[in-house]
Amino acid sequence: MNIDLTGKTALVTGSTSGIGLAAAEGLARAGADVVLNGRDEQRTANAVKNLTEKTGSTKVRGIAADVGTAEGAAKLIEALPDVDVLVNNAGIFEAVPVFDIPDEEWQRYFDVNVLSGIRLARHYTPRMVGRGWGRVIFVSSESAVQTPTEMVHYGMTKTAQLAVSRGMAQEVAGTGVTVNSVLPGPTLTPGVQDFIAGLYDEDVPFEEAERRFMAEGRPTSLLKRLIRPVEIANLITYVASEFSSATTGGALRVDGGVATAIIP
Ligand SMILES: NC(=O)c1ccc[n+]([C@@H]2O[C@H](COP(=O)([O-])OP(=O)(O)OC[C@H]3O[C@@H](n4cnc5c(N)ncnc54)[C@H](OP(=O)(O)O)[C@@H]3O)[C@@H](O)[C@H]2O)c1
Numbered sequence: 420m421n422i423d424l425t426g427k428t429a430l431v432t433g434s435t436s437g438i439g440l441a442a443a444e445g446l447a448r449a450g451a452d453v454v455l456n457g458r459d460e461q462r463t464a465n466a467v468k469n470l471t472e473k474t475g476s477t478k479v480r481g482i483a484a485d486v487g488t489a490e491g492a493a494k495l496i497e498a499l500p501d502v503d504v505l506v507n508n509a510g511i512f513e514a515v516p517v518f519d520i521p522d523e524e525w526q527r528y529f530d531v532n533v534l535s536g537i538r539l540a541r542h543y544t545p546r547m548v549g550r551g552w553g554r555v556i557f558v559s560s561e562s563a564v565q566t567p568t569e570m571v572h573y574g575m576t577k578t579a580q581l582a583v584s585r586g587m588a589q590e591v592a593g594t595g596v597t598v599n600s601v602l603p604g605p606t607l608t609p610g611v612q613d614f615i616a617g618l619y620d621e622d623v624p625f626e627e628a629e630r631r632f633m634a635e636g637r638p639t640s641l642l643k644r645l646i647r648p649v650e651i652a653n654l655i656t657y658v659a660s661e662f663s664s665a666t667t668g669g670a671l672r673v674d675g676g677v678a679t680a681i682i683p
Pocket of ligand 1: 602606
């Protein structure tokens with residue numbers, strides 16, 4: 420299967436690091452014109468430079484904008500009126516006991532993790548329909564189907580993304596545009612690496628910390644290790660491609676089997 424996205428423009432939100440950056444790399448290697456995004460001008464410019472050097476692609480650019488705000492979404496849309504592939508990846512997470520989460524935090528999680536993707540999809544998807552082809556991908560989480568007790572607000576947003584993407588897929592039925600959610604499991608991004616390293620003594624090598632974290636903290640994982648960002652990116656790149664044409668309205672797991680239900 421040779422995935423060729425030459426001539427397609429792909430926007431990946433939240434792509435200065437982690438899963439978003441890996442997805443952008445996968446799309447760039449498949450030939451797409453890739454637009455990176457983060458909140459900070461300098462971090463976004465650095466990511467563009469690094470990805471350009473790494474892939475040899477001359478078609479990587481960046482737009483710094485906070486997609487958690489209406490102003491940020493408008494800035495992004497003004498700079499980039501059309502895309503063929505939209506990856507709504509930007510997301511935040513933090514452990515907070517559920518009864519300690521104030522109104523503003525519930526709202527902020529909804530704005531950054533859910534409304535960001537809604538705003539962009541609301542603009543870009545009808546235009547994809549007009550051209551008869553497009554891919555909208557919401558990066559959700561296994562937390563969508565197994566609410567994490569330590570971050571219920573995060574779980575709420577990840578479940579909401581499934582409903583939004585399913586509903587949008589229904590709206591564009593039969594148009595050549597597909598809308599799906601991808602559900603990663605625990606993945607070795609820089610933030611997760613720091614989090615796990617912080618759980619154990621300094622002299623514990625990271626490989627041992629990873630093994631212990633998976634055994635103690637994620638015992639249902641069938642993979643028994645953290646997923647690498649490229650492994651998530653591989654599914655995103657496939658879903659973005661021509662080859663996924665019969666997959667829409669779906670919630671697609673790439674979670675190492677950590678969610679115990681057979682279907683999400
Ligand atoms: N890592 C995991 O184990 C895991 C598991 C399941 C699902 N996920 C999901 O995967 C997605 C990416 O997670 P990750 O672990 O790769 O995160 P990460 O390493 O923390 O990266 C988050 C990215 O989002 C950007 N970002 C954050 N808020 C933004 C905003 N308001 N506007 C624009 N960009 C913003 C950050 O860029 P700047 O800091 O430069 O702004 C960064 O590039 C999230 O939706 C997350 O829920 C992650």
